[in-house]
Amino acid sequence: MLSQDENDMLTRVGPGEPAGELLRRYWHPVAIAAELTEENPTRHVRLLCEDLVLFRSTAGKVGLLAERCSHRLASLVYGRVEKRGIACQYHGWLYDTEGNILETPPENNDAICRNVKHPAYPVQKQLGLYWAYLGPLPAPVFPKYDAFVRTDGSRKLIVHPMLDCNWFQTMENAADPSHAPILHQDAEARDVVPINSTRGYIDDQPGFDFWRVPFGIMKQRNFANGETDEHPLIFPNMLRTGGTVQIRVPVDDTHTWRVDFAYKQGEPAVDLDNPPVTYMKPYKTPADGLHPFVKFETGTVPQQDHMVWETQGQIVDRTKENLSYSDRVLLDLRKLVKENIEKVQNGEDPMAVQRDPNHPIIDTNLESDLHHTGGKTGKGRPYGFKTKVRKREKA
Numbered sequence: 001m002l003s004q005d006e007n008d009m010l011t012r013v014g015p016g017e018p019a020g021e022l023l024r025r026y027w028h029p030v031a032i033a034a035e036l037t038e039e040n041p042t043r044h045v046r047l048l049c050e051d052l053v054l055f056r057s058t059a060g061k062v063g064l065l066a067e068r069c070s071h072r073l074a075s076l077v078y079g080r081v082e083k084r085g086i087a088c089q090y091h092g093w094l095y096d097t098e099g100n101i102l103e104t105p106p107e108n109n110d111a112i113c114r115n116v117k118h119p120a121y122p123v124q125k126q127l128g129l130y131w132a133y134l135g136p137l138p139a140p141v142f143p144k145y146d147a148f149v150r151t152d153g154s155r156k157l158i159v160h161p162m163l164d165c166n167w168f169q170t171m172e173n174a175a176d177p178s179h180a181p182i183l184h185q186d187a188e189a190r191d192v193v194p195i196n197s198t199r200g201y202i203d204d205q206p207g208f209d210f211w212r213v214p215f216g217i218m219k220q221r222n223f224a225n226g227e228t229d230e231h232p233l234i235f236p237n238m239l240r241t242g243g244t245v246q247i248r249v250p251v252d253d254t255h256t257w258r259v260d261f262a263y264k265q266g267e268p269a270v271d272l273d274n275p276p277v278t279y280m281k282p283y284k285t286p287a288d289g290l291h292p293f294v295k296f297e298t299g300t301v302p303q304q305d306h307m308v309w310e311t312q313g314q315i316v317d318r319t320k321e322n323l324s325y326s327d328r329v330l331l332d333l334r335k336l337v338k339e340n341i342e343k344v345q346n347g348e349d350p351m352a353v354q355r356d357p358n359h360p361i362i363d364t365n366l367e368s369d370l371h372h373t374g375g376k377t378g379k380g381r382p383y384g385f386k387t388k389v390r391k392r393e394k395a
């Protein structure tokens with residue numbers, strides 16, 4: 001159980017908030033790169049409670065600016081792009097990708113051009129996504145995680161529906177090795193029957209372990225058949241399961257965008273810079289409603305996760321929780337976030353920020369995970385590991 005202040009410290013992502021300042025030290029994906037085209041050269045982006053416009057000039061340069069015009073705050077999402085940048089529709093103020101104001105129609109107001117700087121943020125294309133950095137400069141380098149740099153197989157992006165909840169409950173789920181055999185016991189494509197509804201497959205997973213690594217927390221699940229697998233939590237907001245890296249983008253305090261980068265070994269390579277994109281249909285009806293005024297789909301693993309994340313409340317009220325022994329990894333995750341918030345407050349780089357452009361590939365144990373025997377079944381891994389088929393008892 002946490003105090004309200006502790007809960008706020010972990011969950012609030014706006015400017016000046018402890019977690020908001022921590023998360024501003026990392027690159028975050030904000031859009032599918034293929035969506036920004038000559039025909040659709042602007043789009044609204046919300047990240048860490050800030051409204052932004054992502055745009056592509058006719059010269060092909062991509063910029064990320066505060067959404068509202070510095071003149072009288074009309075939205076630049078409707079701006080006209082040109083070679084030099086983007087011009088507000090309202091009175092034509094022209095901005096370049098660095099946030100310099102180049103023109104101020106109808107007059108030429110040199111004082112404004114010289115003295116007013118429109119907020120602008122670094123943006124770069126990686127893995128078929130545009131990534132933004134909202135923290136203090138200089139920006140860190142894009143991290144070379146092992147799954148991100150593999151070129152020997154296929155890769156694709158999976159875009160999940162926007163989550164109406166806070167980022168941190170999705171990460172507590174990422175740290176939680178016990179929920180999978182229970183929550184996901186009824187997921188489609190499983191080839192075994194759970195023993196009963198309360199325990200699901202948990203007896204096939206009698207233990208788990210976790211330890212800190214330089215890039216986050218390594219979680220190991222130990223199965224009754226002697227196998228283990230590892231799902232590292234990549235600090236602060238990613239989870240690798242097999243070749244898939246789930247990225248949970250903190251949009252604002254009550255919204256999180258989940259996009260998965262999925263690498264698959266042994267499949268034909270695709271265009272590395274523009275991988276195919278799968279857009280998942282809404283997981284609830286109505287798609288823009290909030291619990292309890294919606295009906296969630298719960299047939300697949302991602303749908304089940306989304307259902308529990310949202311029904312926990314838009315921001316989990318951790319003053320009311322009762323943690324148990326198997327939740328102890330959550331305590332370590334909270335401690336880790338707090339320690340890194342303090343690092344930022346002391347002017348240090350937090351965990352897993354990379355400064356050296358030539359840093360070695362960050363080994364998250366992907367290679368050994370790919371050769372895990374459970375992976376060879378190809379059925380619903382990580383939750384569909386092969387085990388003895390047992391009959392479900394009536395609960």
Ligand code: FES
Nearest residue numbers: 069071072088091
């Ligand atoms: S509000 Fe944008 S130019 Fe006037």
Ligand SMILES: [Fe+2]
Nearest residue numbers: 179180184305
């Ligand atoms: Fe899950």
